[in-house]
Amino acid sequence: MKATAITRRGGYDAAEHARRYERVARLMPRAEWDVHFELVAAVEALKRERNAVVLGHNYQRPEIFHGVADFVGDSLELARRAAESTADVIVMCGVRFMAETAKLLSPDKIVLLPDLEAGCSLADSITPEDVRALRRQHPGVPVVCYVNTSAAVKSECDACCTSSNAQLVVESFGAPEVIFVPDEYLAKFVAANTKVRIIPWRGHCEVHERFTGEEVREYRRSAQAYVLAHPECPEDVQEAADYVGSTSGMIAALARERPERAVLITECSMADNVAGAFPETDFLRPCNLCPHMQRITLAGVRTSLERLAPAIEIPGDIAVGARRAVQRMLDVGRPRGA
Numbered sequence: 001m002k003a004t005a006i007t008r009r010g011g012y013d014a015a016e017h018a019r020r021y022e023r024v025a026r027l028m029p030r031a032e033w034d035v036h037f038e039l040v041a042a043v044e045a046l047k048r049e050r051n052a053v054v055l056g057h058n059y060q061r062p063e064i065f066h067g068v069a070d071f072v073g074d075s076l077e078l079a080r081r082a083a084e085s086t087a088d089v090i091v092m093c094g095v096r097f098m099a100e101t102a103k104l105l106s107p108d109k110i111v112l113l114p115d116l117e118a119g120c121s122l123a124d125s126i127t128p129e130d131v132r133a134l135r136r137q138h139p140g141v142p143v144v145c146y147v148n149t150s151a152a153v154k155s156e157c158d159a160c161c162t163s164s165n166a167q168l169v170v171e172s173f174g175a176p177e178v179i180f181v182p183d184e185y186l187a188k189f190v191a192a193n194t195k196v197r198i199i200p201w202r203g204h205c206e207v208h209e210r211f212t213g214e215e216v217r218e219y220r221r222s223a224q225a226y227v228l229a230h231p232e233c234p235e236d237v238q239e240a241a242d243y244v245g246s247t248s249g250m251i252a253a254l255a256r257e258r259p260e261r262a263v264l265i266t267e268c269s270m271a272d273n274v275a276g277a278f279p280e281t282d283f284l285r286p287c288n289l290c291p292h293m294q295r296i297t298l299a300g301v302r303t304s305l306e307r308l309a310p311a312i313e314i315p316g317d318i319a320v321g322a323r324r325a326v327q328r329m330l331d332v333g334r335p336r337g338a
């Protein structure tokens with residue numbers, strides 16, 4: 001579709017379309033952006049009709065992140081901002097545990113996930129029964145779960161955490177040891193920074209575990225790039241990186257360091273999405289895409305808003321337990337970054 005063929009539709013017009021293109025000009029040719037016009041316009045019209053907000057996770061495809069998302073960020077930040085909004089409907093452009101977290105914080109709103117098959121290898125690595133078995137093996141030991149878990153697993157845990165407040169939450173119990181599920185690498189990252197003995201689970205993110213320490217050392221050696229890695233990456237990757245932290249932490253580190261060249265060792269859409277905010281930085285882009293995030297499309301967002309489905313529902317007893325675990329984290333403080 002040519003830009004000249006674009007006409008007003010539902011309040012989203014050619015001028016607005018051109019303005020939004022500035023956000024993605026480094027990522028896609030104008031012709032590709034124009035292909036998305038009809039769907040972006042349709043989603044914008046439906047958002048107004050339904051009084052809906054669209055949440056775009058940092059790992060989302062650019063036409064969603066820059067095209068239709070009202071709030072962007074990590075999973076907890078998104079859930080909190082949606083809860084504070086006056087919207088009746090929330091569309092989570094992320095994966096299932098993120099939509100559940102949004103529902104926990106907005107029980108009276110309709111929370112849509114355009115594709116219910118959008119899962120997460122980390123969240124799927126542990127069940128509520130696994131947590132109960134861990135408790136039987138380690139009686140009296142508090143259980144902390146990463147936010148990348150189902151509501152059912154959260155409801156079995158004492159507190160939830162994100163990658164940036166994990167240590168704070170672990171230490172908040174004042175206990176000599178804590179069970180930490182499900183991410184083994186994040187557990188080890190926390191263990192390296194605290195005196196609390198951490199009992200880990202063996203869950204992994206299928207995207208982050210693909211990176212290797214050798215790959216990171218090569219980026220530093222051949223490109224002299226500043227390397228930022230997510231703590232869901234294996235230990236040798238973390239050891240070789242200049243900075244290790246959550247997605248929000250990475251953005252803060254980039255703002256602080258303003259490196260000439262950088263590489264983000266995380267899901268590759270993240271580099272695409274933050275590149276616009278750091279025009280002076282040349283981002284090298286190793287591309288490991290999350291297949292679950294990629295299930296969310298503009299067409300899916302439009303359909304879910306038209307049908308107000310699929311909607312996330314959490315059984316009452318599970319919601320009570322999971323909300324308690326999330327609230328404990330919020331009470332401990334500094335909840336940023338997943």
Ligand code: SF4
Binds near residue numbers: 059120148206
């Ligand atoms: S990138 Fe990894 S942790 Fe994040 S949603 Fe995908 S599989 Fe889960």
